[in-house]
Amino acid sequence: MKLVADNISVGLEKKTILSDVGLEVAAGEFVGLIGPNGSGKSTLLKSIYRTMKPYAGWISLDGDDVYKLSAKENAQRMAVVRQESSIEFDFTVMEIVLMGRAPHKRLFQQDTEADHDICEEALVRVGMETYASRSFFSLSGGEKQRVLIARALVQQAKFLVLDEPTNHLDVRYQLQVMDLVRALGITVLAALHDLNIAAMYCDRLYVTKKGQMVANGTPEQILNPQLIRDVFGVETEVTTHPITGKKHVYFFSESCRIKQSPQEVSKAQ
Template sequence: MRIDIEDLHVSYTGRTVVAGAHLIAAPGEITGLVGPNGSGKSTLLRTVYRHLRPAAGRVLLDGTDLRELSPARSARHIAALPQERGGDFELTVREVVAMGRTPYKRAFAGEDATDRDIVAQALADVGMAGHSGRRFTELSGGERQRVLLARAFAQQADVLVLDEPTNHLDIRHQVELLALLRGRRRTTLVSLHDLNAAASVCDRLHVLHDGRVVASGPPRAVLTPALLAEVFGVRAAVVEHPLTGDPLIAFDHREPAERGSAKDTPAVLEA
């Protein structure tokens, strides 16, 4: 399924956080949101999974405005891994993952064999099959992250919306997670801080700055030294990764770039 975001505006307490955003997440592609802290990435994603209501604009799922769908129907199509994790669950790992089956269950309905198989596979996919009986509150930050990702997988939605899914994960589990996302080929909208990971795993990128999408397109076209200087305020060279051939960003950690106005950065547009 395809996500289209059209002229999206989102405000908090009278302050505009996302201003006129246009972007797409194409079927089967991984679409990345990148940008500095406070650029509006999480706010935009919260609007897609309906935690927030836009002040203006629309989020379309295969051409249908999400506001026309019931919460249960929307949840069968869109699964989310928010950055805000909520309170500590006084549940076992397996019980947390089983929550992903809720959109498919009638009130007070119990699990069936299909549910059990889906939950078991989701736990195996994130490497947590051996922890199903542990309390969620006993887990490390990285383990909790993987359990919540398994919950999203168990939802078996057409679209995954993931806000910093590699947060708290060590490098091995980051690599495994990103490889897992590529292998699933679901429509995926993901925010990432790691620009090299974004360049490697994403089919297209949308760069946010001050609530606006300032560049969109394939990673190789978007992640230029000029954009990195203007939007992120860093000096960097973009070279070819010696192992994969993907764009590889080499940052100058000694000195920041001279930063101008991001409004002057030309957008790279892709249909």
């Protein structure tokens, strides 16, 4: 499933949020979207999954305009895990996950044994199988996030949109979820805050700043101290991790610098 977003411009209350933004995600590719808060990452994703329609530009999945697909057709092709939960009424965890099977059903069709098997497998994959009968509202933020990822998995779509998928997750589950998504072998577009997660899992990165796309390339090309300074306004040291072979970013501020004596500074120079 290939995604193309071409010359996308999005506005809200006469204010332009995105201006002439474009990206492509090839079939089976895992692409990350990085940038500071307010740079337009979530807005771009919302335009792709059809909750914030652009006033200019074109978005397609395998050549079909996403805004011309029916809701059911779109849901069969694209699954979404949003940054915030839109669930207003309480359900059990299993009921939430079963909602992901809706695109594969006729109107009023009941859940089948096969549907339950698919959902149980998804809950196992995100480590939530013992929570199936629990109230969704009783869960922690991280637990809710894992349930919503399970709901997206059972859609069995070939394109997955993730808006900060590791939000609220502790380190173990961050890695577990990203390993899981990567192993699916489907097309993925994910907005990510953690640059080291992006470096470890993404094939390519797009960088947003102030509503525009300012760079794109592999993590090796993108993650360098100059670009990170220009986009995020922080100082870094970027190395190649000896175990993973991936780029690894170390962040520091002036207050965290190791204090050097004048003799050490002179010697370093």
